[in-house]
Amino acid sequence: MRDETAEDENWGQQFDRLPATPDERVVEARPTRTEVVEWWVERFGIDPKMFDGYTFWEKGAGKIWAFNGEVVDPIEVQGLGMRILRTRQRHWKPSTNAVQRFCRDATKNVIELSPGEATAFVAGHDQQLDWWEGDWGYLTAAHELAGEREPLGVGLYLHGELRSTVPKGRQEELVKLD
Amino acid sequence: MNPLERYAPLVDDEAAFLEACERSLPSVVRVNTIKTTVERAREALDDEGVAYEPTDWHPGILKLENSSPGTNWPYFHGWLHGQEEVSALPAIALDPQPGERIWDTCAAPGSKTTQIAAMMDDEGVLIGNDNNLGRLSALRHNAERLGVTNLVVSNQDARNFSMKPFGERTPDKSGSFEQFDRVLVDAPCSCEGTCRKNPDVLDEWTMNHVASVAGIQKGILRRAVQVTKPGGTVVYSTCTFAPEENEAVLDFVLEREDCEIVAWDVPDGFETAPGITEWEDDEYDSSVTNARRVYPHQNDTGGFFTAKLEVNA
Known part of the structure; x- marks a missing residue:
């Protein structure tokens, strides 16, 4: 109590x-x-x-x-x-929702994903992305949509790998994406 | 009995009404202007080859031709929300403004709540209340996906909604308030208006349910008027054609609370019918004609009822 x-x-x-x-x-x-x-x-x-x-x-x-x-x-x-x-x-x-809401104009720690990488990211897959030369830790993962950069969610970058932290409830919404 | 036959005498064209109720509804999405613009949302749909048709009465409400929502990028980003076309009406009647204090009495799963948040530019205090804890989690999920940040999620019985959590008894405390600028009562109802989406509602319909749910509606609407500022607005809406759940509820509350039913501007190009003043052996206050009835054949939507009340100063 x-x-x-x-x-x-x-x-x-x-x-x-x-x-x-x-x-x-x-x-x-x-x-x-x-x-x-x-x-x-x-x-x-x-x-x-x-x-x-x-x-x-x-x-x-x-x-x-x-x-x-x-x-x-x-x-x-x-x-x-x-x-x-x-x-x-x-x-x-x-959180995923906060990054989507507040990081549209972020200038740091934004990792821009290709269409294939973006699809894998929102499906919850971890990916080896050795080309990233920025900080480790929590990044805003983004991709291009309707001609502008749009944040997807939060990725945890460690040892060359981007781990997706997109919650399960959001992943399911994309099952039929392709 | 098929409840639609009960209401057919109310409409101008019975055959068109009954025929429209048989057809299924197209998949419709509302563009969420908290996260994007109508232009960008349309561009994203175009880029993905998702065919849609804007409704002729609201630029941000799009009919999808084939796909369901939830299977494309703009949906993932919370740019779109699946919402029945006609259910966009109550928020339009409510006319919420940025920075106001607004209560949505029966909010889950949140289509209308999130539409209100967008119309408030996501600023102010919007209380999304529902008595069902399970449905509240859907409200929370939808609101967060759509990027809403001005929503307070509350779990009370709207009929005796307490203002205590909001500081009613501590008026000197920063942030406290005891009345709302506007309240939406999108009441639980018999739902025959949704038969084009869910035909089961017609089989499950009973007169007993109409009577019991009307009692709940009256209780919620009374409480809504009581906690609204003088001069403030209450909108009452349902997706039923039953006069017992619509005009009779308004008439009941008009007699007991200090408020009046006022006209509201239906968007151009959207056809409605006035509320009715007589049903079976009952007569209702003449001001219920300011309420708007929507029949499925009028705009090729679901059925609906929306009334706007002004609380007297």
Whole structure:
């Protein structure tokens, strides 16, 4: 049961707003709004203004949600905006939906896939892509669609291999793609 | 009995009505403007050789000629969402604006909810509520695939929807609110209007179900009016032809809550019929004629009912 008095507990059934800065932090190890925005800026080179209207929330340990509006803190609901990031682990992991939503204009760590590679990626296959000369770790995988680059999802690049992290529920939607 | 025969006397052309109800519906998608533009979505479909035809009343609603949605790149990217053509009407009547607070009372699986989010430019507070936890996961999945970030997913019985989670009792707290600018009640119903997609609804239809679901509809619509600001908008919609679930529900709520039924602008090129004021032994308030009925033969769609209410100041 929830202890109403224990404000420093990270309770899994409610959303708690991230503190703006470390000075305002009450719950230990909870990331701050600044850290979350800076992570996206540093990792993908996106414009921080993209998050100006957003509030950031934690539900359960480390799961960060972005909401484009204002509600009371804390709030007990089933969902609040979009799950964008998994924190409280050594390498923070962005979500497929967040990368699709926020990384269209990313300037860093975007791996552009050929049509065949893109199809394999969204089907959930890991691929040997030795030609990538950028960073290891979580990348935005993208391909060209209707004349522009469009993000597909998150790939984990390690030792020359791009691992697809496209969730099963999204893969199924492409079974009949060819 | 076949419930369609019950409603045939309401329509201008019984034969056309019954004949249209027999035909299956084309696969229709709505372009999700949170993630792309209508132009780019069409270009992506063209590039993949997916044949489609824009509807003549809404540029972002496309009829696919052969394939079903879910099998092409623009669908994977959340640029398209499979949605019955006629079900785009309630969000149009609701006319949501960016930054507003809006409640979708019976939101899952989220076609109309995500359409509302797009019309809000994905800004503000949109509460997508459903009493069925299983259906809520479909709402969440659809909303995230479509890139919606202004949605609060809530699991309450809409008839006694509590504003407490949103700070009703702590009005001084940042972000708290106790009333909505607009509410959509897309109510559970007998669904004969979906018979072109799911003919089973006709076999399962019973008068008992009409009576019990009408009680639920009245409860939800009353609550919707109660939590809407003076001057705010409530839209009531169903996919049934039953007057007991449409005009009778409006009439019931008009008598008990401070609101009125107002006219709304149906898109040009989309044919509708007015709500009816008499059915069997009952008479309804004359303002129910502001509601719009949609019969399948009028626009080659499913059947539908949409009314717009204004909460009195």
